Amino acid sequence: MLKKMINNARIDIEIHPKDPMLIKSGLAAVGGVDMAFVRTYREDGKEEPFIPGSSIKGMFRSYAEKICRSLQLxxxxxxxxxxxxxxxxxxDGEKRQASCGLRFEKDKKKETIPxxxxxxxxxxxxxxxxxxxxIGRFATSDAYITDEFRQNGQPVFEIRDGVAIDRLTGGAARGAKYNLEVLTRGEFSTTLEIRNFERWQLGLIGLVLRDMEQGLVRAGFGKSRGLGSFNAKIINFQLAYYNQSPKELSGLSRLVSEKEASDYGFFEETDEKGPLLPDLQKEGLRSIYNLTDTWKETLKPAVNDLVKYIETVKWPKNIEDFIAGRN
Ligand SMILES: [Zn+2]
Known part of the structure; x- marks a missing residue:
């Protein structure tokens, strides 16, 4: 990937569960619970629930995939x-949808693919x-209990009967008994980062964030059993550009050379004009823009790019032709 830093989006969000939530620990649970909430140790040695960054990334990815599928012509x-x-x-039903990474992995001379x-x-x-x-452009840190929540209370857990939950949906007819530990009170905060973004990528993340704000996304185990819904709160939304100070929301295709843009196949941004970026702050080589109050308006052209990109994307034909051409 591009070695130099061109632009960067940094978004601080809080996750406020509405329903009981279970982010499963991979470790065997103590205390006889079949499925326990994942925990970490705080500095003072006390245990606390948290949401691993990998879980948050997985949740963003699968919801973003759903949005892209919904835009399919x-x-x-x-x-x-x-x-x-x-x-x-x-x-059946999965034709031409095999993983990009696994397709490349199968190539005998995969090291030679630029x-x-x-x-x-x-x-x-x-x-x-x-x-x-x-490695992708999107990264997220682990989500920890917010300081504010910690000052006012404690995370609360309840043990639920998994069989009772499954009976509602018709599963577990044989009554295999198990129980699970759900979080019923707690608030988490985390930071998302998108490094060297194309403009449509910000649009896609913006759509995911909007639906998270409205409580339409679920996290963790038991999504179809009524677990895991939450509201996201966008606390801080900041863009940084390195060595450049654009007036409008711009992604890589407008910020790199024509050759780089064509080698990477960056999607050419549409002419759709959004509002001008707010006043910037200089920090060394970086120009920083704070979009916390205006991100929905500002991201409109990015969403427009996303729609056009999905309409015209050459995938999967491009990757199929490439792989076929090498074998
Ligand atoms: Zn893929």
Whole structure:
């Protein structure tokens, strides 16, 4: 990927659960609970629930994939891959949706594929979130209990009967008994970062954030069982540009050379004009823009780019032709 830093978006969010939530720990649970909430140790040695960054990234990715699928035009192939689907395991309904990363992995001389091609030929979701063959643009830290919540209270857990939950949905007919530990009170905060973004990528993240704000996204275990809904609060939304101070929201295609833009296949931004960026603050080489109060308005042209990009994306034909041409 591009070695130099061009631009960067940094978004601080809080996650306020509305329903009981279970982010499962991979470790065997103590105290006889079959499924326990994941915990970490604080500096003072006390245990506390947290949400691993990998879980948050997975939640953003799968919701973003859903948005891209919803923008798919009729008669066009699905515009994003299924990240764990091996090319040889495609079943009905999964045709041409094998993972970009696994397709490249299968290539006998995969080391010789230029990094520009790995990016250029990947589906929109892999371009943003990465795959087996390259790290994505989107990163997030672990989400910890907010200081404010900690000052006013304690996280609260309850033990629920998993069988009772499954009976509502008709599962577990044989009554295999298990229980799970859900969080019923707690608030978390985390920071998202999108480094060297194309403008449509900010649009896609903006749509995910909007739906999270409205409580339409669920996290963790038991999404179909009524667990895991939450409201996101956007605390801080900041853009940084390095060595450049654009007046309008701009992504890589407008900020790099023509050659770089064409090698990586950056989507050319539409002419849609959004509001001008707010006054900037200089910090060394960086120009910083604070969009906390205006991000929805400012991201409109980015959403427009996303729609156009998904309508015209060449995936999966581009990656199929490339792989076929090498074998
Ligand atoms: Zn992909």
């Amino acid at each position: 009729q008669d066009k192939p699905v515009p994003v891959c299924l990240p764990y689907l091996d090319p040889k395991d495609e079943k 990094s520009t091609d790995l990016y250029n030929l990947s589906c929109p979701a892999c371009r943003l979130f990465g795959s087996n063959v390259f």
